[in-house]
Amino acid sequence: MPRSIKPASPAIPLALRKERLSACWPEGFGSVAPLWIDGAWHAPSAGTTMPCVDPTVGEVLIDVVVASTQDLEAAVEAARRAQLAWWQSDGQDRARILRRIADEIRLHAKALGTLDTLDSGRPIRDTATRDVERAARIFEFFAGTTDRLRGAVVPVQPNRTNLVEYEPMGIVGAITPWNYPLTNAAGKIAPALATGNAVILKPAEESPLSALLLAWIAHKAGLPAGLLNVLNGSGSAIGDAIVRHPDIEKITFTGSTTIGRRIGAITGDLLKSVTLELGGKTGFMVFADADLDRAADALVFSAFNNAGQTCTAGSRLLVEASIAGEFVAKVADRLKDIVIGDPLDHDTRIGPLISARHRNRVLAHLAAASSSGMKRFELPPRSLPDAGFYIGPSIFLDVSPAAAIAQEEVFGPMITVTSFSSEDEAIEIANATRYGLATTVWTNSFQRARRVSREARSGLIWINTAHSLHPGSPYGGYKQSGVGLEMGSEAIQQHMKIKSVWMEDHAWQSPWA
Numbered sequence: 001m002p003r004s005i006k007p008a009s010p011a012i013p014l015a016l017r018k019e020r021l022s023a024c025w026p027e028g029f030g031s032v033a034p035l036w037i038d039g040a041w042h043a044p045s046a047g048t049t050m051p052c053v054d055p056t057v058g059e060v061l062i063d064v065v066v067a068s069t070q071d072l073e074a075a076v077e078a079a080r081r082a083q084l085a086w087w088q089s090d091g092q093d094r095a096r097i098l099r100r101i102a103d104e105i106r107l108h109a110k111a112l113g114t115l116d117t118l119d120s121g122r123p124i125r126d127t128a129t130r131d132v133e134r135a136a137r138i139f140e141f142f143a144g145t146t147d148r149l150r151g152a153v154v155p156v157q158p159n160r161t162n163l164v165e166y167e168p169m170g171i172v173g174a175i176t177p178w179n180y181p182l183t184n185a186a187g188k189i190a191p192a193l194a195t196g197n198a199v200i201l202k203p204a205e206e207s208p209l210s211a212l213l214l215a216w217i218a219h220k221a222g223l224p225a226g227l228l229n230v231l232n233g234s235g236s237a238i239g240d241a242i243v244r245h246p247d248i249e250k251i252t253f254t255g256s257t258t259i260g261r262r263i264g265a266i267t268g269d270l271l272k273s274v275t276l277e278l279g280g281k282t283g284f285m286v287f288a289d290a291d292l293d294r295a296a297d298a299l300v301f302s303a304f305n306n307a308g309q310t311c312t313a314g315s316r317l318l319v320e321a322s323i324a325g326e327f328v329a330k331v332a333d334r335l336k337d338i339v340i341g342d343p344l345d346h347d348t349r350i351g352p353l354i355s356a357r358h359r360n361r362v363l364a365h366l367a368a369a370s371s372s373g374m375k376r377f378e379l380p381p382r383s384l385p386d387a388g389f390y391i392g393p394s395i396f397l398d399v400s401p402a403a404a405i406a407q408e409e410v411f412g413p414m415i416t417v418t419s420f421s422s423e424d425e426a427i428e429i430a431n432a433t434r435y436g437l438a439t440t441v442w443t444n445s446f447q448r449a450r451r452v453s454r455e456a457r458s459g460l461i462w463i464n465t466a467h468s469l470h471p472g473s474p475y476g477g478y479k480q481s482g483v484g485l486e487m488g489s490e491a492i493q494q495h496m497k498i499k500s501v502w503m504e505d506h507a508w509q510s511p512w513a
Contacts, residue, residue, distance in 0.1 A: 005380045009341030009348050011387060014059050020344070021061060021118055021209075024111035026216055033064040033208065035071055035232060036215040038078035039225025045070040050205060050232070055121040055352040056342055056388045064208055067231035067238045072200070075229035076247050079171045079198035082226030087168050087196030091147030098143035098194060100221035102136040105186075108217055114344075115209040116181050121351040121389070122306055123343040127182070134469070135186035135214075138487075141471035142194035145492055149195065156502075163501040168196035169250040169273060172495065173242040175235065175263075176211070177255045178204035178354050179309045185211045188252050189218075189228060190471075191491040198227045200248065202239050206354050208232045235259060240266075249273065250495065256409075257435075257480050264483065275484035275494055277311075277476060279409040280437030283430030284314035285452065287423075288323045290442035290464075296330040298466035299415070302440065304338065304393060305467070307350050308413040311481075312438040312460065312467060316406055318426050321419040328395065328417055332377055335393050341385060350413060352389040359389040362412035369396055369405040377417075401429045409435070423448060431457045436478030440466060459485075 012020075028041065032049060035042040046068040054061040067075075086094065105112065112135075113128025122131075154162040174188035185201060192199045203211035208230075215230045231238050235255075243251050243266050253263050254277040267274040284302060286295050302314030319327050343351030353359045370376065377395035384390040391412055399406050399416040406416045420426040430439050439456040441463045443449055453461040459477040462468060469475065469487075476485035484494050 005336045005382055007339075008383055008385050009339055009345040011056050011342040011385055012344055014054070014057050014061075017054055017057065017118060017344075018061065020114055024114050024209075024213065026213075031062075033062055033212060033232070035065050035067055036212055036228070036230040037071065037075050038229065039219050042071065042074075044068065045074075050234075052119050052209065053206070053355065054118055055354055056118075056344070056385075058356065058388050061118055062209075064205075064232050066233045067202075069238075069241055071231060072238060072241050072245065075200050075231060076171065076245060078226035079200060079229060080247065082224050083168070083170060083196070083198040086193075086198065086224060086227055091149065094194065094196075095143040095146040097222045098139050098146070098190065101218050101223065102139040102143070104217045104221045105132060105136040105139065105214070108213065112182055112210050112213060115213060116207065117343045117351075119209045120178055120181055120207040120354060121343050122180070123348045123351050125346050125348070126306070131180065131183050135182050138183070138186040138471045139190045142190040142492075145489070146194050149492070149496070159505045161503045161505060163503075165499045165501060166195075166496040167499055168496055170197060171248045172197045172199050172250045172252060173245070173248040174199055174201045175239050175242065175251070175253045175255065176201065176203050178206040179306060179311075181207040182210045182214065184254055185214055187486055188254075189214075191486075191495050192250075192252075193223070193227060195492055195495040197250070197495055198229075200229045200231060200242060202231050202233065202235070202242055205232065205234050243267065244270070246270075251275075252486075253277070254486075260482065273494070275486065276482045277484075277486055278437075278480065278482040279435055280311040280313075280477060280481050281316060281407065281409055281433045281435040282312050282314045282438040282440060283316045283318050283433075283456075284440045285426050285430060285442065286317065286319045286323070286327055287426075287441075287443040287445070287448065288320040289444045291444065292323065292327055292330060294464070295442040296327065296334055298440070298442070299331055300334045300338070302466045303415050304335075304350055304413050307353055307391070309354065309411050310467075311409070313411075314440055314466070315410060315415055316430075317415050317417045318429055319417065319419055320426075321421050324417065324419045328377060328397070331415070332379060332395065335379060338393070340382065340390065340392065350393075352385075353391060353412060354389070356389055358411070359391060362391055362410055362414075365405055365408065365410045365412070366394055366414065369403070372403070374399060374403070374405070401432050407433055423451065427452060427455045431455075434480040437481035438462065438477070
């Protein structure tokens with residue numbers, strides 16, 4: 001007998017949501033979310049605010065201060081004053097502070113998780129547990145690098161010495177997206193601080209709250225004032241000003257490929273260092289010899305985690321033709337157990353999309369696919385909450401690899417299904433997008449797994465696993481999925497300048513002598 005679909009969990013009323021929000025803030029925070037500049041809360045110099053909307057109920061949760069160019073100048077000045085002393089401090093002293101930040105993140109897990117759930121709609125079962133732990137571990141990993149920033153002595157001509165030294169960029173401008181607010185902020189801040197830089201962070205306008213609390217936590221843990229500043233506002237205004245500021249020497253951005261191109265063009269013109277972690281369209285390959293039950297569990301998590309709002313979401317299912325029907329049925333059966341509803345409910349797996357505008361964008365993608373004659377798998381009817389920005393899961397069958405919905409990053413709870421008949425065909429389809437962030441492979445053949453991992457044009461390859469991450473492992477993509485890498489020793493290198501120092505061991509003689 002088929003199982004009935006899990007009902008939606010009802011939303012907690014707005015008044016109670018605001019009470020939970022207030023409980024997250026330290027004393028003196030105020031009724032409007034401020035800026036964080038030079039180790040203190042700051043009201044707007046221009047008196048401008050913007051609404052922060054709770055996507056679960058579609059109503060304003062709190063107003064947020066919008067930074068002006070004057071606020072940016074104050075943050076730059078504070079960062080400039082603090083940065084040199086921070087770099088000249090003992091690396092083990094910097095490490096001690098970064099480890100204390102990790103400890104404080106864990107102590108404030110409930111507050112940080114609640115803030116991310118309230119303003120991004122990501123379920124509390126993830127934000128207050130996995131996300132908090134990942135953020136803490138990011139700080140711990142980079143704390144372990146601060147006294148290992150070694151240069152080199154290069155063997156050169158006799159009577160000469162060549163030293164290669166690493167120095168910080170100075171001030172790093174970091175711009176984060178709305179889908180994983182805390183972990184994205186930690187991934188920008190920790191490597192920059194570990195390498196002796198100061199940071200000016202602009203969180204996404206849709207989800208800025210946990211970044212503000214993280215800044216306060218870092219200060220509480222002993223981070224000197226001025227080293228971390230948080231400026232709220234839009235990407236087109238304060239984000240653009242950060243990218244263009246002459247005293248901000250490196251930009252690190254995570255977001256859409258469209259915005260990444262604009263930032264890349266600006267930083268290219270200004271000859272600034274830039275790291276861009278952009279979009280993706282993961283090909284999730286399933287071969288007939290795979291463990292289909294585990295693969296189905298992995299796909300449901302990969303595609304529908306965070307309501308599909310993940311750059312590595314396994315939204316393109318590429319499945320061997322002989323098992324396509326069986327495997328899709330397994331996936332559909334698992335979706336019946338997925339609770340969609342208030343992300344503050346610990347049973348909820350899928351919350352709302354981030355905003356009404358984004359929901360409309362996703363619906364437009366789905367409608368265009370349906371109007372083109374694309375067939376949908378008939379999932380059981382599901383009642384969604386009346387308020388908030390919800391969309392139920394969708395599965396499109398027999399999708400051409402060239403179809404728009406199989407090429408564009410939809411960023412919603414959906415899967416396209418494309419079958420293949422051979423390994424070569426699977427690889428060709430997986431590579432046939434402008435993106436190259438991640439490829440997932442499910443097979444019990446080690447030889448096939450290695451062949452596919454060599455041929456896949458992606459920065460991340462997951463074999464019989466899904467979304468495995470570690471702060472020590474580099475993260476980044478090929479093609480239009482970005483420039484540069486985050487995490488690992490690669491992130492250390494990309495936050496530092498290299499200086500070549502030459503010395504003559506004896507009296508210098510001119511080559512013309």
